[in-house]
Each structure stands twice: as C-alpha cells, then as structure tokens.
Amino acid sequence: MSENQKKIWITGASSGIGKAVAEKFAREGWKVAVSARRKELLELLAKNENIFSFPLDVTDRNQIKKVFKDILEEFNDLDLCFFSSGTYEPKDEQSIDPDKIKNVMKVNFLGVIDCVKAVEDYFKNRRSGHISIVSSIAGYRGLPNSSGYGPSKAALTNFGESIYFDFKKFGIRVSMVSPGFIKTPLTDKNEFPMPFLKTPDYAAEKIFNGLVKSKSFEIHFPKGLTLTLKFLRILPYSLYLFLVDKLVKR
Ligand SMILES: NC(=O)c1ccc[n+]([C@@H]2O[C@H](COP(=O)([O-])OP(=O)(O)OC[C@H]3O[C@@H](n4cnc5c(N)ncnc54)[C@H](OP(=O)(O)O)[C@@H]3O)[C@@H](O)[C@H]2O)c1
Structure with missing residues (x-):
C-alpha cells in the first residue's frame, strides 16, 4: 500500500449511490471507509482490500464522533468525506405527517450536519480537505408530493452553500452532489416514470470525476434533466407553478 494513498469516508455506503461510489474509489486505488447502519452489507463491501467497514447511524451524534x-x-x-446517507418514503409524502417529516429531517439534514460537525475541527486544523454532500434536484424548488424529502434537501443545499464560504477560509473545499433519477432501492419505491433514469455506476463515474478531476461546487447529472430543473428554478412563481401543475397533470 502506497504512503500517498488517498483516503475517503463515505456514508450511505451500504447500497445505491454510496455503494457504487465506494467501489469506484476503491478501484481507483483510494482507501475507503464505508458507513451505514446495515453492517452485513458493509462487510460484503469490505471484502475489497481497499474498503473498511465502520457501521453507523447518522441520527446518533455520539456514534458519528466515535466512528x-x-x-x-x-x-x-483523511482527504475527502462523501456524505450520502438519506431516506425517502414516497407514500409518507402524500399528506403532511409531522412525525415522519421530522424523521426525514433527522436523517437527511441533521444527520449530515452532525457528520460535517464531526470532521470540522480536523479539516480546519489540517487546512485542507474536501467535504462533499449529496443533496438532490428535488431540493431546487417545491414539488408535488414532497412535503419532507424536498424540504430536507433544500435545507441541505442551503447549508452546503453557507459552509462553502466558511470552510474556504481554511482551505477546505465544500461541494454538493445533485443527482437526477438514479436506479437504487430509494427510487425503486417511486410509482411514476422517472425521466433520464441512470444506474448507480453512471452516478459513481460522474461523482468521481466531479470530486477528483474538477473543482466545481455542484456536481449534477444527467444534464438533460438537471439543466431543465435549473431552468425551472429561475422562473418567476407564476410561470413555475403553472408549468409544474401542467406537467404533473399530464
Ligand atoms: N437515487 C436517486 O435518484 C437520488 C436522487 C437524488 C438524490 N439522492 C440521494 O442520494 C443519496 C443516496 O441515496 P440512494 O439513492 O443511493 O438510496 P439508497 O440505496 O437507499 O441509499 C441510502 C443510504 O443511506 C443510508 N442510510 C439511511 N438512513 C441512515 C441512517 N439513519 N444512518 C446511516 N445511514 C443511513 C442507507 O444505509 P442503511 O439503511 O444501511 O443505514 C443507504 O446506504 C441519498 O441522500 C438520496 O437522497 C438519490
């Protein structure tokens, strides 16, 4: 093992995007720490000589610090943190259930904040490093049937924008990942057709290139979908609400 081997910590690594990103970084020769709650899945991943399992529930702040x-x-x-843990239950989003929304915020928003907090002093003292947060295009603007997930991702993106400035002074890069639809256990629950649906390996390739070969703040893909959503984001409310209403009625 080379002394210059780069090191990454990935949360949400037991399935979907996080798992594919872990495998990609391991293939590229990085040393990879993987976290999520399902130990047995992390242990399977850790059969790869570059991957090491550190089980974790992101709603437990003390556990995050210990891990x-x-x-x-x-x-x-550690050079890079990739915080990808997240939850989404489409059936829970069709009406307002404050307890379920609290749980989504706990995992998707506060869980990530606790992870960033755990590594903050380390990276600030090191005066270098990179923290990347997986948000979503679902957080760009309010969408129908998204009373918990969309707001949790909107908050996360705003948080990422905010700490971008604060961490830059310490030489730390902050980046956001905004995937479109990727076929994972999370999106398998969707009952609507997902435009531009891509595989986790496609996402991992885009994410690896964005994190390692570019300096962009936001890594978003596939462009056919994300650029459309970015366009909708800048429209005035009258047009945005009219268009989305029409689109969902189709
Ligand atoms: N798939 C998409 O189209 C898409 C689009 C935009 C954004 N995203 C975002 O991408 C990220 C990964 O999602 P995915 O699509 O790859 O779904 P996924 O396969 O369901 O992955 C979610 C990951 O989060 C982990 N996780 C959930 N709750 C956790 C908790 N309390 N503590 C620790 N880990 C927890 C899960 O592991 P355990 O269950 O083992 O804990 C799993 O590894 C999420 O943040 C999601 O919001 C996905």
Whole structure:
C-alpha cells in the first residue's frame, strides 16, 4: 500500500449511490471507509482490500464522533468525506405527517450536519480537505408530493452553500452532489416514470470525476434533466407553478 494513498469516508455506503461510489474509489486505488447502519452489507463491501467497514447511524451524534475517531486511528489521515446517507418514503409524502417529516429531517439534514460537525475541527486544523454532500434536484424548488424529502434537501443545499464560504477560509473545499433519477432501492419505491433514469455506476463515474478531476461546487447529472430543473428554478412563481401543475397533470 502506497504512503500517498488517498483516503475517503463515505456514508450511505451500504447500497445505491454510496455503494457504487465506494467501489469506484476503491478501484481507483483510494482507501475507503464505508458507513451505514446495515453492517452485513458493509462487510460484503469490505471484502475489497481497499474498503473498511465502520457501521453507523447518522441520527446518533455520539456514534458519528466515535466512528470518525476510529477511522482516523485506522487511516491516520483523511482527504475527502462523501456524505450520502438519506431516506425517502414516497407514500409518507402524500399528506403532511409531522412525525415522519421530522424523521426525514433527522436523517437527511441533521444527520449530515452532525457528520460535517464531526470532521470540522480536523479539516480546519489540517487546512485542507474536501467535504462533499449529496443533496438532490428535488431540493431546487417545491414539488408535488414532497412535503419532507424536498424540504430536507433544500435545507441541505442551503447549508452546503453557507459552509462553502466558511470552510474556504481554511482551505477546505465544500461541494454538493445533485443527482437526477438514479436506479437504487430509494427510487425503486417511486410509482411514476422517472425521466433520464441512470444506474448507480453512471452516478459513481460522474461523482468521481466531479470530486477528483474538477473543482466545481455542484456536481449534477444527467444534464438533460438537471439543466431543465435549473431552468425551472429561475422562473418567476407564476410561470413555475403553472408549468409544474401542467406537467404533473399530464
Ligand atoms: N437515487 C436517486 O435518484 C437520488 C436522487 C437524488 C438524490 N439522492 C440521494 O442520494 C443519496 C443516496 O441515496 P440512494 O439513492 O443511493 O438510496 P439508497 O440505496 O437507499 O441509499 C441510502 C443510504 O443511506 C443510508 N442510510 C439511511 N438512513 C441512515 C441512517 N439513519 N444512518 C446511516 N445511514 C443511513 C442507507 O444505509 P442503511 O439503511 O444501511 O443505514 C443507504 O446506504 C441519498 O441522500 C438520496 O437522497 C438519490
């Protein structure tokens, strides 16, 4: 193992996008720490000689701190954090259920904030490093049947924009990942046709290139979908509400 081997911590790594990103970084020779709640899935991933399992529930702040300490003990150093944990239950989003919305916020928003908090001092003292957060195009603007997930991702994107400025002063890069529809256990629950649906490996390729080969703040894909959503984002309310209403009625 080379002394210059780069090191990454990935949350939400037991399935979908996080898992594919872990496998991609491992193939590229990085040393990879993987976290999520399902230990057995992480152990399967850790059969790869570059991947190491650190189970974790992101709603448990003390566990996050402990896991990060364990990773540093094992790895000595960390270059990049990729925070990808997230939850989505489409059936829960069709009416307003404050308890379910609280749970979505706990995992998708507060869980990520606790992960960033856990690594903040380490990266600030190191005066370099990279924190990347997986948000979603679903957070660009309010969408129908998205009373919890969309707001959690909107908050996350705003948080990422905010700490971009604060962390830059310490030489730390902050980036956001905004995927369109990727075929994972999360989107398998959707009962509507998903335009431009892509595989987790496609997402991992885009994410690896965006994180390692570019300096962009936002890594978004596939462009056919994300640019359309970006266009909708800048429209005045009258047009935005009219168009989305028409689109969902079709
Ligand atoms: N797929 C898409 O089209 C799409 C589009 C935009 C954004 N995203 C975002 O991409 C990220 C990954 O989603 P995915 O599509 O790959 O879905 P996924 O396969 O369901 O992955 C979600 C990951 O989050 C982990 N997770 C959930 N709750 C957790 C908790 N309390 N503590 C620790 N880990 C937890 C899950 O692991 P455990 O269950 O083992 O804990 C799993 O590894 C999410 O943030 C999602 O919002 C996905």
